[in-house]
Amino acid sequence: MAGTGQKLRRQEQLQALLQENPFVTDEELADSLGVSIQTIRLDRLNLGIPELRERVRQVAEGVTAQLKSLSGAELVGELLDVELGHQAISLLAITSEMVFAKTKLARGHHLFAQANSLAVAVIDANVALTGTAQVKFRRPVKLGERVVAKAVVVGGKGTRFNVSVSSSVNGEEVMCGEFVIFAKGLEEDM
Amino acid sequence: MAGTGQKLRRQEQLQALLQENPFVTDEELADSLGVSIQTIRLDRLNLGIPELRERVRQVAEGVTAQLKSLSGAELVGELLDVELGHQAISLLAITSEMVFAKTKLARGHHLFAQANSLAVAVIDANVALTGTAQVKFRRPVKLGERVVAKAVVVGGKGTRFNVSVSSSVNGEEVMCGEFVIFAKGLEEDM
DNA sequence: TCAGGTATTATTACCTGGTACTAATAACAG
DNA sequence: CTGTTATTAGTACCAGGTAATAATACCTGA
Numbered sequence: 103m104a105g106t107g108q109k110l111r112r113q114e115q116l117q118a119l120l121q122e123n124p125f126v127t128d129e130e131l132a133d134s135l136g137v138s139i140q141t142i143r144l145d146r147l148n149l150g151i152p153e154l155r156e157r158v159r160q161v162a163e164g165v166t167a168q169l170k171s172l173s174g175a176e177l178v179g180e181l182l183d184v185e186l187g188h189q190a191i192s193l194l195a196i197t198s199e200m201v202f203a204k205t206k207l208a209r210g211h212h213l214f215a216q217a218n219s220l221a222v223a224v225i226d227a228n229v230a231l232t233g234t235a236q237v238k239f240r241r242p243v244k245l246g247e248r249v250v251a252k253a254v255v256v257g258g259k260g261t262r263f264n265v266s267v268s269s270s271v272n273g274e275e276v277m278c279g280e281f282v283i284f285a286k287g288l289e290e291d292m
Numbered sequence: 293m294a295g296t297g298q299k300l301r302r303q304e305q306l307q308a309l310l311q312e313n314p315f316v317t318d319e320e321l322a323d324s325l326g327v328s329i330q331t332i333r334l335d336r337l338n339l340g341i342p343e344l345r346e347r348v349r350q351v352a353e354g355v356t357a358q359l360k361s362l363s364g365a366e367l368v369g370e371l372l373d374v375e376l377g378h379q380a381i382s383l384l385a386i387t388s389e390m391v392f393a394k395t396k397l398a399r400g401h402h403l404f405a406q407a408n409s410l411a412v413a414v415i416d417a418n419v420a421l422t423g424t425a426q427v428k429f430r431r432p433v434k435l436g437e438r439v440v441a442k443a444v445v446v447g448g449k450g451t452r453f454n455v456s457v458s459s460s461v462n463g464e465e466v467m468c469g470e471f472v473i474f475a476k477g478l479e480e481d482m
Numbered sequence: 483t484c485a486g487g488t489a490t491t492a493t494t495a496c497c498t499g500g501t502a503c504t505a506a507t508a509a510c511a512g
Numbered sequence: 513c514t515g516t517t518a519t520t521a522g523t524a525c526c527a528g529g530t531a532a533t534a535a536t537a538c539c540t541g542a
Contacts, residue, residue, distance in 0.1 A: 109489070125349070127527085127529090128528075128529075138490070138491050138492080139491090140490070140491055141491075143529085144490080147530095153529055154527095154529075155348075155498090155499095156529095158345075158348055158349050158352045159352075162315070162348045162349075162351040162352035178401065202366070202419070203366075209408070209409065209412075210408050210421070210422035211405035211408040211409060214401055214408065214425070215405065218400050218404065219401060228394070229394060229395050231400070231429065233429055234427065234429065235400070235404070235425070235426070236425070236426040236427075237426075238423070239423055286395075298518090299518070299519095317498085317500090318500075319499085327519075327520090328519070328520050328521080329520090330519070330521070330522095331518085333500085333501085334519080337501095343499070343500055343501080344499065344500075345498095345528095346500095483542100484541105484542095485542095486540090487539090488538085488540100489536100489537075489538075489539095490535100490537070490538090491534100491535080491536075491537090492533100492534080492536090493532105493533085493534080494531100494532090494533085494534105495530105495531090495532090495533105496531085496532105497528100497530075497531100498527100498528095498530105499526105499527095499528105500525105500526085500527090501524105501525080501526075502525085503522100503523085503525105504521100504522085504523085505520100505521080505522080505523105506519100506520080506521075507518100508518075509516100509519090510515105510518095511515090511517100512513105512516105
C-alpha cells in the first residue's frame with residue numbers, strides 16, 4: 103500500500119477543503135494540494151465527490167429546499183383536507199433542514215409555522231393575520247416523523263376568529279395551540 | 293416596433309419562468325416558449341439574465357447569506373448581541389419570501405421563528421427545546437421592515453427557563469411573547 | 483537487485499451549456 | 513417595394529469537466 107499514507111491524508115484534506123468551500127475547481131484543488139489535476143479527479147472518483155457544477159447545483163437546491171421549508175408556499179406543509187371556515191388538516195414531514203443538528207429534534211418554529219399557516223388558511227377570508235397565539239409542545243418531534251395538524255375554528259365574532267390547532271404524530275399529540283386570527287378586508291389594508 | 297408586442301410578452305414570460313425556476317437550460321426555455329435557442333439567448337442578453345450555471349451559482353452563493361437568516365442556521369435572523377443566560381438581540385429583515393403575496397405583510401410564523409430561535413439561543417445549555425409559547429402580534433409588519441427582537445431570561449428554575457421576547461420595528465413593538473424553554477442534558481436525550 | 487504492484491501523471495476524445503460573432507431569412511410598416 | 517427590426521442558423525471558441533488508455537514513478541517483498 104501507500105508507503106506513508108500520503109494518499110489517505112491527501113483525500114482527507116481534499117474532503118476538508120471541499121467541505122469548507124465547495125465552489126473550487128479541480129485545477130485549484132490540484133494547485134493547493136500540490137498534485138496533478140488527474141490525481142484530484144481520481145480522488146474525487148474514489149470518494150464519490152461530484153464535479154464542481156454538480157456540487158454548486160446541490161448547494162443551490164438544498165438552499166431552495168430550506169427556503170421553501172419555512173417560507174415558500176402560502177401553507178407550511180401539505181393541505182390534506184379543508185372545510186373553509188370550519189376545519190383544515192395538513193401534513194408536514196420533518197426533514198433535516200428543520201431539526202437541530204445535534205439532537206435531530208424539530209425546531210419549535212417549524213411546528214408553529216405549520217399550525218399558524220393552517221390556522222390562517224382555514225379562515226374563509228381574503229386576508230387573515232395572526233393576532234395572538236399560544237402553543238404548547240407536548241413532546242419533541244424527531245427527524246423523519248410526519249406531523250398531522252388539525253385546525254378547528256372554535257368561535258369568534260366579526261373579523262375575529264378563534265382557531266384551535268392540534269398536531270400529532272401517529273395519533274400522539276405533540277403540540278397544541280390556540281390562535282386568534284383577524285380577517286381583514288382588502289380595502290382597509292392597502 | 294414589434295407589431296403585436298410579441299417580443300415583450302415573450303421576455304416577460306421568460307423572466308417569469310426563470311423566477312419560478314432558475315435551473316432551466318436555454319434549450320428547455322426555447323422549447324417551452326416555442327422559439328429558437330438563439331432567440332432565448334438574445335432575450336437573456338437583452339434582459340441581463342446570466343447563463344444557467346451562473347444563475348445556479350448565484351442561488352447557491354447569494355442565498356447562503358439569505359438562507360442563514362431563514363431556517364438553515366441555528367438562529368433565524370442575525371445575532372447582534374448576546375449575554376448567555378441573560379439576554380440576546382437579533383435582527384431580521386423582512387424579505388419577499390416572508391410575506392403574503394397579496395398584502396406584503398409578514399407571515400406570523402417568521403416573527404415567531406425569530407423570537408423562538410432567539411429564546412432557545414439565549415439559554416446557556418447544550419440543548420434547549422421550547423415547551424410553551426405565547427405570542428401577541430401588535431401590528432402587521434411590512435415587506436422591507438427590519439425587526440429587532442430582544443430576548444430576556446426572566447426566571448426559571450432547574451432546567452426550565454422563562455424567556456420574554458419583544459420584537460420591534462423602529463422602536464415600535466410589533467410582537468411580544470413569553471417562552472418556556474427546557475434545557476436538556478445530552479445523555480437523557482440520545 | 484529486480485519483478486510486480488500501486489500511485490501518479492499525461493494525453494486524447496468527447497460532453498454540456500454556454501459566449502461571441504457573422505450572416506441569412508422572415509415579418510412588417512410606411 | 514424598400515428599410516427596419518426580429519428571428520433563426522451556423523461557426524469558432526470556452527470552462528470544467530467525464531472516460532479511457534498509456535506511460536512513468538515509487539515502493540515493497542523476495
